[in-house]
Amino acid sequence: MTALIWSPFANKEQAGDAATTLLRENLIGCANMMPIDSVFQxxxxxxxxxxxxxxxxxxxxxxxQAVCRLEEIHPYETPAIAGWKCDSAAAATAAWLGSIGQPGE
Amino acid sequence: MTALIWSPFANKEQAGDAATTLLRENLIGCANMMPIDSVFQxxxxxxxxxxxxxxxxxxxxxxxQAVCRLEEIHPYETPAIAGWKCDSAAAATAAWLGSIGQPGE
Amino acid sequence: MTALIWSPFANKEQAGDAATTLLRENLIGCANMMPIDSVFQxxxxxxxxxxxxxxxxxxxxxxxQAVCRLEEIHPYETPAIAGWKCDSAAAATAAWLGSIGQPGE
Structure with missing residues (x-):
């Protein structure tokens, strides 16, 4: 089954670098990045x-494994990284993400 | 209970068309769309x-049912469609989404 | 463990005000806000x-508790507020969010 991970970064370059590392290490299928305004204490x-x-x-x-690796490479000292398993996915999505890191993938 | 589905599209028109279809077919309550930059292999x-x-x-x-229908209408050959059930929702939200497709709704 | 809540507002000021209240009342650790286009019936x-x-x-x-309080303070009559528990989080994230509202936090 599919899973998603949310994590903010200081900017798009940082987020893109992390995504590239996780892609090359066959830990994710893709990443979607978006500008956000954060409120914190x-x-x-x-x-x-x-x-x-x-x-x-x-x-x-x-x-x-992906959450742990992301924590290792995240530039923040206290990164916010939260992941959750999905209950439903398109057949094509489940097949694609399920094949990450498999030989011949 | 409430559930959410995430899926990227090529552009806002595609996403809006899919949302309109799912709304008309009483499979969703609403959709929130946002520009994203994607990184993939x-x-x-x-x-x-x-x-x-x-x-x-x-x-x-x-x-x-909504995930299956979205896979049918999604313009991509291999769409990313992932859905998950929520553990908590405002009473008004649960009532509103729980009434989707009900007579008199 | 970590949890996330999604809720749209009319604008960034409303969202920021809600985030500030929930932060001050030790019900959240932070909030990420983003402009969205919504499609609804x-x-x-x-x-x-x-x-x-x-x-x-x-x-x-x-x-x-956070979802209930957000429903109380949300400016909408029928707000969309949906929350879900996560299955995985960075150690630093779990420690930080787990300490919300704890003495000396």
């Missing part, structure tokens, strides 16, 4: 900042 | 391209 | 409108 103050959100698509079998 | 090369991501809101009962 | 007509989508990050333990 830092030392008691509410702050806003621009980031780049990235949604990575992988398989449920690879989810933990 | 094609014949061994890492490539980037602009797409339109769409997040469809439906009910857990309709999830599989 | 209103009195039988398919309509489009611009909104601001917000993705809130919290812990699985706080999910229901």
């Amino acid at each position: 830092w030392q008691g103050e509410i702050e806003q900042g621009q980031e780049c959100g990235a949604l990575f698509k992988t398989s449920a079998d690879l989810l933990d | 094609w014949q061994g090369e890492i490539e980037q391209g602009q797409e339109c991501g769409a997040l469809f809101k439906t009910s857990a009962d309709l999830l599989d | 209103w009195q039988g007509e398919i309509e489009q409108g611009q909104e601001c989508g917000a993705l809130f990050k919290t812990s699985a333990d706080l999910l229901d």
Whole structure:
């Protein structure tokens, strides 16, 4: 089955670099990136900042491994990386993501 | 309970057409669309391209049916369509999405 | 474990105000906001409108409470608020979101 991972980065270059690494290491099938405005609390103050959100698509079998690897390569000291398994996917999507890293893929 | 479906399209028109079909066929309650930059691997090369991501809101009962129908109407040969059931929803949201396709809705 | 909540608002100010309230009340760790185009059905007509989508990050333990509070403060009469628990998270993310509202946090 399919799984998704959400993680913000400082900018599109950082997100793209992480996606490229995870693609080359056969841990994801693709990534979708989008500009976001983030609201967070830092030392008691509410702050806003621009980031780049990235949604990575992988398989449920690879989810933990992809999240761990993303934590290793993420430029942030305390990255927000959250992944979840899906309950339903198009047959073509499940076949494609299920074949990640398989010989001849 | 509520469910969500994520699927990228080539552009906003394609995403909007799919949303309109699923709305008319009482398979979703609404769709949220956003411009995205995608990173993927094609014949061994890492490539980037602009797409339109769409997040469809439906009910857990309709999830599989909506994903199947979306695969039928999606313009891509290998579409990425992934859906997941939610664990929590506002009462108004659950009532609204739970009433999709019900008589008098 | 980590959890995510998706909810559209009329604009970024509304989304930011909701995020600020939930942050101050220790119900979320942060929020990511993005411009979206929504497609929905209103009195039988398919309509489009611009909104601001917000993705809130919290812990699985706080999910229901955060969704309920968001429903109370959301400016819409029938808000779309859907939350889901994640299956995997970076260690730093789980520790950070797990500490929301804890003394000394």
